[in-house]
C-alpha cells in the first residue's frame with residue numbers, strides 16, 4: 001500500500017475551496033504544502049496566515065515542504081498549524097544547521113524530512129539518515145511553474161531505498177514533482193512509499209480511480 005498526498009501548489013487559487021473538496025471526495029487523505037521563499041527557489045508559496053484559513057475549513061493531514069533558506073525562528077508559526085511532517089532541503093543549508101533543524105522539528109513531535117533536488121547526488125542524503133524520518137526525492141526542478149519529470153529519478157529512488165533497507169531503517173521515501181499515474185506506479189515499483197501529485201490529479205477525469213490505483217499499488 002502506497003501513500004498519496006495532493007500537492008496544493010497545483011490547485012487553482014480562484015477555486016481553492018472546490019479543488020480541496022474534490023480532493024476530499026476522491027479519497028485523498030493528506031495535503032502537501034510547498035513553502036517557497038523566492039530565493040532558494042524563484043517562486044513564493046503560501047504563508048501561515050493563509051494556511052490557517054485553509055485548515056479551518058479543511059482539516060486534513062498536512063505536511064510542509066520548505067523550499068527555502070532556513071532559520072530555526074521561521075518555523076515557529078508553522079508549528080502551531082500542527083502539520084504531520086516538515087521537510088527541509090539539504091541544499092538550503094550547511095549539514096550542521098540542517099541537522100539541528102531536523103532535531104527541532106522532531107522535538108515538536110512532527111515527522112522530520114530531508115528533501116533532495118534533482119541536481120544533487122543521492123549519496124548526499126547519507127549524513128541525514130540518523131535524524132530524518134522521511135526522504136523526499138524531488139523529481140522535477142523545485143519551485144518553478146510547469147517543471148517536467150526527470151527520468152533519472154527512478155535510479156535515485158532505487159539507490160536510496162536500497163540503503164534504507166540495508167540499514168534496516170523505517171525512513172519513509174517520498175517522490176514529488178511531475179508525476180502522473182504511470183510514473184507514480186513506476187516510482188512505487190522502484191521503492192517509493194509516498195507519492196505527491198498535483199497537476200495530474202486535477203487534470204484527471206477519473207480522480208477516484210486514480211487515487212485507488214496508487215494507494216492500492
Ligand SMILES: O=C(CO)[C@H](O)[C@H](O)COP(=O)(O)O
Pocket residue numbers: 007009010032034140141142143144147176177178179196197198199200
Ligand atoms: O514541489 C513542487 C513544485 O516545486 C510540487 O509539489 C510538485 O511540482 C508537485 O506538483 P505536480 O505533480 O503538479 O508537479
